[in-house]
Amino acid sequence: EAGVAQSPRYKIIEKRQSVAFWCNPISGHATLYWYQQILGQGPKLLIQFQNNGVVDDSQLPKDRFSAERLKGVDSTLKIQPAKLEDSAVYLCASSFAVNEQFFGPGTRLTVL
Amino acid sequence: DQQVKQNSPSLSVQEGRISILNCDYTNSMFDYFLWYKKYPAEGPTFLISISSIKDKNEDGRFTVFLNKSAKHLSLHIVPSQPGDSAVYFCAASGTADYKLSFGAGTTVTVRA
Numbered sequence: 535e536a537g538v539a540q541s542p543r544y545k546i547i548e549k550r551q552s553v554a555f556w557c558n559p560i561s562g563h564a565t566l567y568w569y570q571q572i573l574g575q576g577p578k579l580l581i582q583f584q585n586n587g588v589v590d591d592s593q594l595p596k597d598r599f600s601a602e603r604l605k606g607v608d609s610t611l612k613i614q615p616a617k618l619e620d621s622a623v624y625l626c627a628s629s630f631a632v633n634e635q636f637f638g639p640g641t642r643l644t645v646l
Numbered sequence: 647d648q649q650v651k652q653n654s655p656s657l658s659v660q661e662g663r664i665s666i667l668n669c670d671y672t673n674s675m676f677d678y679f680l681w682y683k684k685y686p687a688e689g690p691t692f693l694i695s696i697s698s699i700k701d702k703n704e705d706g707r708f709t710v711f712l713n714k715s716a717k718h719l720s721l722h723i724v725p726s727q728p729g730d731s732a733v734y735f736c737a738a739s740g741t742a743d744y745k746l747s748f749g750a751g752t753t754v755t756v757r758a
Contacts, residue, residue, distance in 0.1 A: 538689070543687075574655075574750060575750050575751075576650070576652075576735050576737075576748030576749050576750050576751055577690070577735070577746075577748050578748070579745060579746065582745070590743070590745060625689055625690075627689070632744040633678050633680070633695065633739060633744060634692065635692070635746065636692075637682075637689030637690045637691070638689050639687065639688050639689050640687075640688075640689050
């Protein structure tokens with residue numbers, strides 16, 4: 535079974551630029567999550583999708599972050615414009631059953 | 647506010663000895679607890695979990711203990727092996743929304 539795929543793996547941008555991350559979940563997983571992991575901290579949930587609907591986006595900074603999951607499969611997370619404090623690893627996870635999340639390798643974002 | 651705390655950022659242990667990782671939580675609504683393991687440049691992978699109706703769960707070399715009254719759980723790895731060197735995250739969720747809250751992680755180094 536293929537795991538959660540994410541791209542790119544690494545991205546370096548200047549502040550105020552835009553960036554987008556892509557996630558392809560495990561086939562058949564209805565729930566998809568985006569997490570932000572800042573160095574030295576645990577992953578923090580940004581947004582959760584159930585199929586193509588948003589379940590929870592309470593911790594998503596909506597003035598600069600946006601996410602979509604068209605057709606209930608792939609998802610993209612966008613930051614526009616980026617700030618220095620957005621430097622982090624962005625993890626995508628998917629699940630079929632509750633309490634069983636499978637994580638992708640993450641995208642390491644550096645904002646200069 | 648951090649609802650799950652791992653107060654030891656690092657742990658060094660000799661190969662063959664026991665590793666004990668600790669985790670404390672503040673939210674009394676949490677009733678499911680998980681440990682994830684993370685290697686560099688990879689996403690977290692599920693290791694072991696425990697429901698609040700139990701106080702111990704064992705899987706091979708890994709045992710998780712839960713003390714609900716103290717809001718404390720621990721992960722024991724016996725015996726520790728070099729491949730266990732990784733970052734370990736404690737996570738918790740409640741049946742209200744199954745949203746995972748993560749601790750900051752403990753980096754385990756197993757010395758030969």
